[in-house]
Amino acid sequence: MSDFPKIITQNFDVENAWDINVYIERGGYRALQKALSMKPEEIVEEVKKACLRGRGGAGFPAGVKWGFIPKDVEPRYLCVNADEGEPGTFKDRNILEKDPHRLIEGIVITCYAVRVHKAFIYIRGEWGKIAKKLEKAIMEAEQKGFVGKNILGTGFSLEIVVHRGAGAYICGEETALMESIEGKRGLPRIKPPFPATKGVFGFPTIINNVETLSNIPSIVLNGGEWFANIGVPGDGGTRLFAVSGHVEKPGVYELPVGTKLKDIIFTWAGGVKDGKSLKAVFPGGISAPILTSEELDVSADYSSLQKIGSMLGSGAIVVMDENTLMIEVLDRVISFFHHESCGQCTPCREGTSILERKIKKAMKGESSLEDIDFIEKIANSMVGRCLCPLGDACGMQVVTIIKKFRNEIEESFKKREKI
Amino acid sequence: MKEGKEIPSEILKIIKKYPNKRASLIPILHIFQEKFGFINSEMEKYIAGILDIPPSSVREVTRFYTMFKKERLGKYHITICSSISCHLLGSKRIADYIKEKLGISPGEVTKDGKFSLEEVSCLGYCDISPAIMVNDEIYGNLTLEKVEKILKKLSEV
Numbered sequence: 001m002s003d004f005p006k007i008i009t010q011n012f013d014v015e016n017a018w019d020i021n022v023y024i025e026r027g028g029y030r031a032l033q034k035a036l037s038m039k040p041e042e043i044v045e046e047v048k049k050a051c052l053r054g055r056g057g058a059g060f061p062a063g064v065k066w067g068f069i070p071k072d073v074e075p076r077y078l079c080v081n082a083d084e085g086e087p088g089t090f091k092d093r094n095i096l097e098k099d100p101h102r103l104i105e106g107i108v109i110t111c112y113a114v115r116v117h118k119a120f121i122y123i124r125g126e127w128g129k130i131a132k133k134l135e136k137a138i139m140e141a142e143q144k145g146f147v148g149k150n151i152l153g154t155g156f157s158l159e160i161v162v163h164r165g166a167g168a169y170i171c172g173e174e175t176a177l178m179e180s181i182e183g184k185r186g187l188p189r190i191k192p193p194f195p196a197t198k199g200v201f202g203f204p205t206i207i208n209n210v211e212t213l214s215n216i217p218s219i220v221l222n223g224g225e226w227f228a229n230i231g232v233p234g235d236g237g238t239r240l241f242a243v244s245g246h247v248e249k250p251g252v253y254e255l256p257v258g259t260k261l262k263d264i265i266f267t268w269a270g271g272v273k274d275g276k277s278l279k280a281v282f283p284g285g286i287s288a289p290i291l292t293s294e295e296l297d298v299s300a301d302y303s304s305l306q307k308i309g310s311m312l313g314s315g316a317i318v319v320m321d322e323n324t325l326m327i328e329v330l331d332r333v334i335s336f337f338h339h340e341s342c343g344q345c346t347p348c349r350e351g352t353s354i355l356e357r358k359i360k361k362a363m364k365g366e367s368s369l370e371d372i373d374f375i376e377k378i379a380n381s382m383v384g385r386c387l388c389p390l391g392d393a394c395g396m397q398v399v400t401i402i403k404k405f406r407n408e409i410e411e412s413f414k415k416r417e418k419i
Numbered sequence: 420m421k422e423g424k425e426i427p428s429e430i431l432k433i434i435k436k437y438p439n440k441r442a443s444l445i446p447i448l449h450i451f452q453e454k455f456g457f458i459n460s461e462m463e464k465y466i467a468g469i470l471d472i473p474p475s476s477v478r479e480v481t482r483f484y485t486m487f488k489k490e491r492l493g494k495y496h497i498t499i500c501s502s503i504s505c506h507l508l509g510s511k512r513i514a515d516y517i518k519e520k521l522g523i524s525p526g527e528v529t530k531d532g533k534f535s536l537e538e539v540s541c542l543g544y545c546d547i548s549p550a551i552m553v554n555d556e557i558y559g560n561l562t563l564e565k566v567e568k569i570l571k572k573l574s575e576v
Binding site: 126 | 508
């Protein structure tokens with residue numbers, strides 16, 4: 001069942017793999033030594049060949065992103081996005097807890113490849129404990145000469161700073177993340193300029209997700225082609241699928257990009273909890289438009305899910321069983337986005353507020369059927385009209401849930417009307 | 420806390436990590452939040468003074484980020500995840516139980532100052548839903564029995 005390599009999770013079952021000595025015993029930091037003997041451009045080329053697409057949600061090819069950094073502007077920065085906040089997502093947390101040195105090694109190689117001397121790891125605020133452990137891991141790496149000044153005697157230097165957020169989902173959006181590092185509110189910026197030309201502190205910046213960077217050591221060791229061959233054309237490697245909700249075995253599963261969604265749920269995660277039948281799935285966190293049980297025979301890669309009107313996002317699969325009430329799912333979706341809207345763009349700020357009022361009324365049984373049309377109209381009006389994807393995600397999700405489960409939602413509105 | 424000329428070394432260490440002073444604002448606020456359990460306008464002014472920024476620039480940040488509190492939290496601050504995965508596995512029952520047991524609603528503190536409660540967005544522990552956090556500590560795969568034990572243990576400490 002598993003004749004594919006484990007890349008990210010290869011140390012997950014190893015005791016104390018977070019200890020630098022255990023990591024080194026298992027071949028850790030060998031990729032860094034190899035990388036430092038290569039030319040920076042050669043590393044970028046390998047990552048391009050690997051077709052490594054960003055694991056945070058947007059799926060932009062990492063090597064191409066690195067290539068956008070102008071050659072003549074200093075300083076330049078790397079921001080590591082560890083602000084994992086998408087409901088249903090917990091893969092990056094597993095990397096940070098179980099194998100932090102894989103990430104650190106990936107960061108050092110990446111910084112060498114794009115000639116960065118300062119990296120910020122933006123970690124979500126609630127994970128104070130994990131942040132402290134990560135800082136300790138960085139210090140250990142520094143003591144061994146893998147981080148800091150004159151790394152392994154090559155003259156290349158890199159400082160890594162762990163920066164904790166403070167409870168704002170929006171800071172996972174790359175431009176809001178940069179604002180937050182600068183000590184401001186997490187309000188997304190207008191693009192262009194893109195971070196590669198004008199990023200954090202106004203300088204060229206690369207922003208990569210934790211899982212993305214944790215793939216880099218293996219790509220350097222085994223070559224880009226090897227990595228590209230694991231996934232599907234144009235979308236290489238494995239993915240960490242975080243499966244949660246009504247499944248027998250919730251958890252993180254590392255599988256090749258392009259594994260069928262139904263196999264992830266039924267073969268790997270043990271199927272629906274308590275032998276119930278499956279009703280619906282969010283295939284990429286709460287931002288990825290809902291799929292019904294008839295839509296699961298799909299390859300879990302960026303373009304296949306896009307083709308059926310959803311997205312792979314952060315690879316967070318939330319499974320809902322037959323007893324799940326869609327009006328409650330709608331309530332959780334709206335309530336989340338309402339709480340997390342930064343308030344900068346009117347369609348998102350006002351849209352999520354109106355939706356929140358309407359769904360709360362419906363939950364209390366004080367709505368009429370016309371309210372469903374109204375909710376749909378408001379949700380539609382948010383799509384494509386905001387600076388960042390939060391408004392889009394909310395609008396699209398609400399519209400899709402109503403479209404696919406309209407009869408049930410109408411029944412719920414009617415039933416609750418009677419109560 | 421008075422506005423003094425001496426800047427604590429703990430804060431100086433943070434400032435040095437960043438290309439400009441303002442960028443150290445959020446880490447500094449974390450220190451105050453952890454130390455005092457809240458951040459008031461006096462502290463905001465003090466921090467603004469250290470970083471050479473207007474107090475309003477500090478205020479907008481403390482009000483934007485949910486982890487910075489205007490008022491003192493309980494000794495044990497309980498955050499209950501109310502997002503989708505925890506919801507599917509019964510977080511509402513857990514939340515209702517805790518509210519009833521402690522006699523407070525989210526945003527409130529018990530009279531003895533021991534507990535405060537907050538409903539939050541996804542904590543990132545969906546593999547052990549339903550989950551809550553007590554200060555820095557995560558508790559997962561919760562049942563009412565487990566919650567009862569946790570609350571009992573904390574009440575005794």
